[in-house]
Amino acid sequence: MSRSDLGWGSSPAEQANPRSGLVIHYDSSDQNLANKNHSSCVTYWRNTRSFHTGPSRGWADIGYSWMACPHGYVLEGRGLYRTQAAQPGGNSSHYSCTLATGPSDPITPDQINAVRQLRQWLMEPDTSISGKVLGHRDFISTSCPGDKAYALVKDGTFAKAPGNTEGDDDMPSHRRFEKDKAQKLEPGSWASLAFDKRHDGETGEFYALVGVEETKGAYYDISVGVTLEGLDSGAEAQIRLTEYEPNGDGGWKVARNRPIDSPVHVGGRAHFTYSWKGNLGEGRRVRVRVAQYGKVEAQVTSATADVFYWKR
């Protein structure tokens, strides 16, 4: 999205010809843009410009050259051939690009690809900048661009060639989730399973198996194995996948329940598996939910989920 799309006219900032590379920035507070529509990115960008040119900063223009948003778009700030107010010590030698992510915000694959596309474009003959990618903290002592983005700067992720974003890649992506922490299951109500480990070594509380980074939706094929303990003899257990969508209030509501599987159970400990394929709409997420209909509390003691998905 260019300045003229934004209605901004050409940047009043001083001319420069930054040639030494691209510097990555972030926002010091979480913006949650990955879970909002792209129009929120445009609003963020406009607000950032107002803040930078307003009384507290008083700069000539928005501080950065560009923003790469979680939906995979590049938004123009000062743009080409302008000095910036982004990384003192490198404002006229390097271009700047903010991810607009806060410390806990995800950096999406589309966003990484947007930085790669920007970098490749800047390296083309017209501008011919160095392919070097740095972080703000390489210039001065600052938390920027955050530990997540800085790790991607250091391991060369941003300096790779951009991928194909046209969605004609037939190979599915894969994720695997595991759960070792026991989770209580009250009789008669559905509980979303919290997985505690992911294939890439990340640990935490993962409820959504697909849809966190696939903001434009995905086709998925999910297989889940669950072990229940403490079930009443003869009690029925049920498992299903459920798609959630934002409830407009920062939370999530059920968008669509997938068919229930209700395995036969012999009492005490039960292991069962479930799989489902589906077409996940834009902005939705998939969770696994389990219910049991005994008289006493039971526990999910372990679970695994294999997730194959094709992004749209």
Ligand SMILES: [Zn+2]
């Ligand atoms: Zn910065």
Ligand SMILES: [Zn+2]
């Ligand atoms: Zn966006």
